[in-house]
Amino acid sequence: MTRWAELAQSVPEFAAALRSRFESHKHCLIATVRAGGAPRLSGIEAWFWEGDLMLGMMPASRKADDLERDGRFELHSAPTDLELTEPDARIWGSADREADPAAIARFADSLPYEGDPGPMVLFRCALEGAALIRVEGDELVIESWTPHSGMRRQART
Secondary structure (H helix, E strand, C coil): CECHHHHHHHCHHHHHHHHHHHHHCCEEEEEEECCCCCEEEEEEEEEEECCEEEEEECCCCHHHHHHHHCCEEEEEECCCCCCCCCCEEEEEEEEEECCCHHHHHHHHHHCCCCCCCCCCEEEEEEEEEEEEEEEECCEEEEEEEECCCEEEEEEEC
16 A cells, blocks of 8 residues: 555656645545445545545544444545536545554644644545546546556546
């Protein structure tokens, strides 16, 4: 599995575009796997912190329970404009719970909110792939990356 810092070093422009999409508006969607195997979509904020992609959430939330049981996830940051000038951004992989109280405290202190964020469960993400999907003229352009295949670009008309 790949850390965010490794992706950013390997393909910096692609990683910067992904990060820009997830930071342009803090709320994105996460897909997790329910206990029965069905997908669950939830709102979440994704954070880039100390070289990793991090997911913080309330303890005992359904998405936290899902990730504890089966760490697989996919994040999606959709375009927010009607003209589709911004790409879709997707990141998938597996999330592992951060058990170090000092790391959790440092993460909480780094958040741009005033006051105590309250109790949280924190997950550190290992990346299995990412994609940017955009409209360019008459084409749908898909740029994707995996640790094994590297970068790929496909254009569909």
